[in-house]
Amino acid sequence: MEEKPSHAATHLTPDPVEATEAGTRHEGGRAWKAMRALALDVTPLRESRDFRLLFAGQAVSFFGSMMTFVALPVQMYGLTRSSVAVGLLGVTEFVPIFLMAFVGGALADAVDRRRMVRATEALLAVGTGLLILNSLLAQPRAWVLYFCAALFAALNGLQRPSRLVAAEQMPAAMALRFLGATVGMIVGPALGGLLVAALGPAVTYSIDLATFAASLAALWLMRAAPPPPGADRPSPRSIAEGLRYARSRPELLGTYLVDINAMFFGMPMALFPAIAEGFGGASVGLLYAAPAAGALCVTLTSGWAKRVNRHGLCVALAAASWGLAIVAFGFAPTLSSALLCLALAGASDMVSGLFRSTIWNQTIPDHLRGRLAGIEMVSYTTGPLLGNAESGIVAGLFGVRASVVSGGVLCVAGTALLSLLLPAFLRYDGREGLERKRAEEEARAGALGRAS
Numbered sequence: 001m002e003e004k005p006s007h008a009a010t011h012l013t014p015d016p017v018e019a020t021e022a023g024t025r026h027e028g029g030r031a032w033k034a035m036r037a038l039a040l041d042v043t044p045l046r047e048s049r050d051f052r053l054l055f056a057g058q059a060v061s062f063f064g065s066m067m068t069f070v071a072l073p074v075q076m077y078g079l080t081r082s083s084v085a086v087g088l089l090g091v092t093e094f095v096p097i098f099l100m101a102f103v104g105g106a107l108a109d110a111v112d113r114r115r116m117v118r119a120t121e122a123l124l125a126v127g128t129g130l131l132i133l134n135s136l137l138a139q140p141r142a143w144v145l146y147f148c149a150a151l152f153a154a155l156n157g158l159q160r161p162s163r164l165v166a167a168e169q170m171p172a173a174m175a176l177r178f179l180g181a182t183v184g185m186i187v188g189p190a191l192g193g194l195l196v197a198a199l200g201p202a203v204t205y206s207i208d209l210a211t212f213a214a215s216l217a218a219l220w221l222m223r224a225a226p227p228p229p230g231a232d233r234p235s236p237r238s239i240a241e242g243l244r245y246a247r248s249r250p251e252l253l254g255t256y257l258v259d260i261n262a263m264f265f266g267m268p269m270a271l272f273p274a275i276a277e278g279f280g281g282a283s284v285g286l287l288y289a290a291p292a293a294g295a296l297c298v299t300l301t302s303g304w305a306k307r308v309n310r311h312g313l314c315v316a317l318a319a320a321s322w323g324l325a326i327v328a329f330g331f332a333p334t335l336s337s338a339l340l341c342l343a344l345a346g347a348s349d350m351v352s353g354l355f356r357s358t359i360w361n362q363t364i365p366d367h368l369r370g371r372l373a374g375i376e377m378v379s380y381t382t383g384p385l386l387g388n389a390e391s392g393i394v395a396g397l398f399g400v401r402a403s404v405v406s407g408g409v410l411c412v413a414g415t416a417l418l419s420l421l422l423p424a425f426l427r428y429d430g431r432e433g434l435e436r437k438r439a440e441e442e443a444r445a446g447a448l449g450r451a452s
Helices: 016-038 043-047 049-080 083-108 113-135 142-158 167-198 201-221 236-247 250-266 269-279 283-300 302-307 311-330 335-363 366-398 400-421 423-427 430-451
Strands: none
Touching: 043 049, 043 167, 049 083, 049 113, 049 142, 049 167, 049 201, 049 269, 049 283, 083 142, 083 236, 083 269, 083 366, 113 142, 113 201, 142 366, 167 201, 167 283, 167 302, 167 335, 236 250, 236 366, 250 311, 250 335, 250 366, 250 400, 250 423, 269 283, 269 335, 269 366, 269 400, 283 302, 283 335, 302 335, 311 335, 311 400, 311 423, 335 366, 335 430, 366 400, 400 423
């Protein structure tokens, strides 16, 4: 049979049609690889039933909690007409969360974490019911809002969900958890702002109460999460051991201090009810939701994070970017520009949070995970809680714009100073941290084996 001549034999130049098709296939392949490199990694959802349950239940519950997150300060501002009173909600929350985070961390290393989370979720629902009853009074009491804020803080300090995926999958697991939280932080505040303005806080709190059912059902279906072998009993001594370990690790200290600095100086959320009055009352929900919209963009394109190893450097750069975005927010003349600046700030905070969580979860030995999680919770809640009080006080003294802009400037300056003081934090490489964790766990397992 006679062979048909190929294009290469009959033409000195490639066939333009074939070249175009080949180029399209090649470019399409590269584009597909690039999209997959950026796309969210869903491996933990595929491989862990308990992670799927936790992800779904907590996402629904968090959506409701974010509506309360907006409704509570809006109700406080409506009762008092004071940004200082709103900021003091953060002070009220700080003490119980500071104390109970250490207790919760020690308990998480010694008891079934699923059982503890289930109990605290039920008590959070009770607290939400108390907010509903208070809102139905002819004259709601401001002290009840402070009490419930403190109660929620204490319970959140005790609530230490277990780690349900392998250490190697931590970047993906953190991104997925952030995805559920971020969607809740976009939809929840936006809807909460509309509901509290149109129907009042009681309806908003009632929807939050209903969402706890999903979380409790998911937690009930999850398998037990017992402590690791040889777990230390909760005690002041075990808490002190966790603090000593954190102090010995400069990369951990860097994550704590850089985030506290950024949130303490650059957290303007207590000012949102006052700022929203210039843009229209219902815009308060949009202001609360805008940072989460920026965070969602980062989360959905977070596939690149698993190929980054200089985690400390990324945290520092992201914290400085947050501060710059807050400065721009302070000068924003319109609602759209204000929302854009807050979205950029939220994107920066998500990058920081993603790599901070990766450092925490990939490198800390399992027998210390709960206690170090308590320290982590203190670090990432201290800044926002005290920062809201700081921004409210500065706004009362010098005005809202001065409070926002000065906070952003101090955030950038503080991040630069901490980076100079903690060079090991900037040099931290995730691969070395993971190897150190494995070595520490193997050494501990060997010591327990010899002791038994």
